[in-house]
Amino acid sequence: MKTSLTGIKPTATPHLGNYLGAIRPALKLAERFHTFYFIADYHALTTVRDPADMQRYVYDVAATWIAAGLDPDKTVLFRQSAVPEVFELAWVLGCLINTGQLERGHAYKDFLAKNEGHKPNAGVTYYPVLMAADILLYDTDVVPIGKDQKQHLELTRDVAERVNHVFGGGDPILVVPEAIIGDAPLVPGLDGEKMSKSRGNAIPLFAPAKKLRKTIMRIETGSEPLEAPKDPESSTVWQLCRQLTPAVADEMADKLRAGGYGWGHAKQDFFEALDHELGPMRETYQELRADEEQLDLFLASGAERARNRARNTMMRVREATGIRRPLSDLRRTVEIKK
Numbered sequence: 001m002k003t004s005l006t007g008i009k010p011t012a013t014p015h016l017g018n019y020l021g022a023i024r025p026a027l028k029l030a031e032r033f034h035t036f037y038f039i040a041d042y043h044a045l046t047t048v049r050d051p052a053d054m055q056r057y058v059y060d061v062a063a064t065w066i067a068a069g070l071d072p073d074k075t076v077l078f079r080q081s082a083v084p085e086v087f088e089l090a091w092v093l094g095c096l097i098n099t100g101q102l103e104r105g106h107a108y109k110d111f112l113a114k115n116e117g118h119k120p121n122a123g124v125t126y127y128p129v130l131m132a133a134d135i136l137l138y139d140t141d142v143v144p145i146g147k148d149q150k151q152h153l154e155l156t157r158d159v160a161e162r163v164n165h166v167f168g169g170g171d172p173i174l175v176v177p178e179a180i181i182g183d184a185p186l187v188p189g190l191d192g193e194k195m196s197k198s199r200g201n202a203i204p205l206f207a208p209a210k211k212l213r214k215t216i217m218r219i220e221t222g223s224e225p226l227e228a229p230k231d232p233e234s235s236t237v238w239q240l241c242r243q244l245t246p247a248v249a250d251e252m253a254d255k256l257r258a259g260g261y262g263w264g265h266a267k268q269d270f271f272e273a274l275d276h277e278l279g280p281m282r283e284t285y286q287e288l289r290a291d292e293e294q295l296d297l298f299l300a301s302g303a304e305r306a307r308n309r310a311r312n313t314m315m316r317v318r319e320a321t322g323i324r325r326p327l328s329d330l331r332r333t334v335e336i337k338k
């Protein structure tokens, strides 16, 4: 079975946009692939400065994914930081990546554009190298990502090919991965713009039903009278519903077009569909989130499995680079001495 891997940065408590855009599709892949999903805590360190936030978000992310259906027996769920081999590989890869390639990185260039006269910290610059190591360390075949991560995948493929070319002598050392770029449309937030924590337009995933309903009632809509026929496609509430459950959205579209059905009704119908899907997860989430030791155990068991693969890969890389003599060579020497 092929391996699918992705990383989740623990920089916030996951919201509905994360669930519809990333979590639910990634969990679907667990049916077809051997899945490795990890919490990219060291990547988050490029921006998170409060240790309490870091701890909290790591557990929020782990509990969210498990509550949403990740089976910790099947999917290898772990913290990036629990596998220190990733830094070793990152160094090797860094020695084959031109700094110019890092200076062309979207995030690097974004930083320069937004902070005139300043340079980012080295972690921001080096971010794509660590990400390439994340992927290549586990013999990953496919990586489900959003469009914004495409450039990182290209760099990853590039450097894997370079390692194979420079050190492989024809034998592949690293698996060259493929991106699976989600084709789901952007998930809009309350104001119709892309849902994000920083914009303050996010719909929480596991708020109590009453609070969830209140938030949904704040979705911006047109102000047509109840009787008027309405256009579903251009409305945020319909777009959200469509991503959640197409069947409910089709019905909603008919009712909106017919008239006599107000935006408040549409929001109520969307709320009910959403609560139906999230309700059972919400309970699991609360239970898991209240038991950090249990979450630590899940993560530790994932880390052990992840580390086995990582050790194998690093063995190949160390031998190929000459950092370490091949085991077969060593055995021969020992036998000759005997």
Ligand code: TRP
Residues within 6 Å of the ligand: 005, 006, 007, 008, 009, 040, 043, 130, 131, 134, 135, 143, 144, 145, 149
């Ligand atoms: N950079 C990714 C993001 O911001 C997170 C990430 C880190 C990742 N390492 C990864 C994603 C490896 C896929 C594979 O979303």
